[in-house]
Amino acid sequence: MEQIFIKGLPKVELHIHLEGTLDTNLIVELAEKNGIRLPRPKEELITFSGLADFLELLNWICSLVRDGSDARRLAYRFAQYASGQNIMYAEVMTNPTHWKALPYSELIPHILEGFEQAYGDGYCDCRLLVSLLRSQTRREALEMVRWMKTNRHPRLLGLSVDGNEAESESSNRELYEAFWEAKNAGFGVTVHAGESSPAAGVTEALDLLGAMRIDHGVRAVADERLLKRLSEEQIPLNVCLTSNLVELYPGVDQHPLGKLYELGIPVTVNTDDPELLGIDLCGELELASGAYGWDRADLVRLEKNAVRAAFCDEETKALLFSKLEAYCRIWRIAF
Numbered sequence: 477m478e479q480i481f482i483k484g485l486p487k488v489e490l491h492i493h494l495e496g497t498l499d500t501n502l503i504v505e506l507a508e509k510n511g512i513r514l515p516r517p518k519e520e521l522i523t524f525s526g527l528a529d530f531l532e533l534l535n536w537i538c539s540l541v542r543d544g545s546d547a548r549r550l551a552y553r554f555a556q557y558a559s560g561q562n563i564m565y566a567e568v569m570t571n572p573t574h575w576k577a578l579p580y581s582e583l584i585p586h587i588l589e590g591f592e593q594a595y596g597d598g599y600c601d602c603r604l605l606v607s608l609l610r611s612q613t614r615r616e617a618l619e620m621v622r623w624m625k626t627n628r629h630p631r632l633l634g635l636s637v638d639g640n641e642a643e644s645e646s647s648n649r650e651l652y653e654a655f656w657e658a659k660n661a662g663f664g665v666t667v668h669a670g671e672s673s674p675a676a677g678v679t680e681a682l683d684l685l686g687a688m689r690i691d692h693g694v695r696a697v698a699d700e701r702l703l704k705r706l707s708e709e710q711i712p713l714n715v716c717l718t719s720n721l722v723e724l725y726p727g728v729d730q731h732p733l734g735k736l737y738e739l740g741i742p743v744t745v746n747t748d749d750p751e752l753l754g755i756d757l758c759g760e761l762e763l764a765s766g767a768y769g770w771d772r773a774d775l776v777r778l779e780k781n782a783v784r785a786a787f788c789d790e791e792t793k794a795l796l797f798s799k800l801e802a803y804c805r806i807w808r809i810a811f
């Protein structure tokens with residue numbers, strides 16, 4: 477697949493965590509501004525081995541954000557970066573439990589403002605999903621959703637949950653009321669499942685939490701009935717290839733993305749934590765097209781899947797589709 481096609485393709489990203497988008501330069505800049513010593517030399521800053529190490533690094537990075545201007549800055553920086561990848565629209569998750577120095581009532585409005593400023597300056601159209609942690613309680617989850625309901629913003633689109641899915645059996649009982657309250661209030665709801673949990677985690681996310689789409693979901697591949705359901709009900713799976721190669725599959729050939737696509741399940745390709753993984757969306761699309769023999773039309777189909785799966789309004793979707801269609805005309809691809 478030609479890099480030039482992938483680079484120019486108007487793209488959508490739906491599974492990305494703001495916590496994983498801070499590049500080394502921004503990390504150093506924030507550390508210097510806030511008088512925080514780097515734990516190791518700049519060149520070795522983003523290194524980790526195993527999940528515990530990864531979470532420690534992530535929490536340290538987030539602890540550098542000390543005030544609203546820091547939060548606005550990193551939101552703006554992400555939108556700028558995304559535009560460089562020709563990502564025209566992104567739904568970015570943030571999990572307030574990681575940002576220890578700022579309460580969510582301050583963090584979220586400043587992130588939204590950063591996105592708004594960036595869009596006004598012609599950068600990527602970024603929206604925010606607030607992510608709960610699997611270990612949070614019913615009370616904390618409901619408090620979060622009620623805050624979202626009373627602090628509505630056109631860029632605040634939904635609720636998600638991430639963290640260790642092994643805890644999902646008990647945590648679904650804690651979180652389901654918050655999820656249904658968010659959904660009934662018109663927010664989109666998405667759930668990390670089928671990564672550190674087996675296929676049953678995906679079924680529970682759909683049935684207990686009312687998930688409208690699934691982040692990862694790749695382990696659904698072990699359950700034929702679930703696969704049929706995902707295809708028939710057209711439930712989107714927001715897949716992250718390289719992220720799964722770290723924990724789940726030894727190589728891209730063993731990853732089920734190609735099979736899920738063949739089954740007609742509306743999959744999308746995403747980066748999860750691009751800076752921490754040292755990847756970008758163009759590279760992930762190149763990796764996937766090489767592994768599964770996808771052509772230009774296949775990549776356009778993935779982007780159409782992503783636009784359909786987005787939580788934004790129909791007018792925004794129409795605009796995104798028109799940008800894709802214009803690109804297809806240039807490359808003579810049936811839309």
Ligand SMILES: [Zn+2]
Pocket residue numbers: 491492493638668691748
């Ligand atoms: Zn994720």
